[in-house]
Amino acid sequence: NFASHLQNLQAQMTEFETSAEPLQEWLNSTEVRVQESSARLHDLPAKKQELSKLQVL
Numbered sequence: 001n002f003a004s005h006l007q008n009l010q011a012q013m014t015e016f017e018t019s020a021e022p023l024q025e026w027l028n029s030t031e032v033r034v035q036e037s038s039a040r041l042h043d044l045p046a047k048k049q050e051l052s053k054l055q056v057l
Contacts, residue, residue, distance in 0.1 A: 037050045 034054065037054060040046060040050065
């Protein structure tokens, strides 16, 4: 019974990891875009333009 409970938990964890993969990919790509955009922010108009771009994400 304990072993089957552990197997059930392991199956749930695997299912969760699989379902979280698209979210993790989105987070990674968003992080890259934010880092790239912050490298270009030198003046206020550019910052406002980047903010409006990022808000669309």
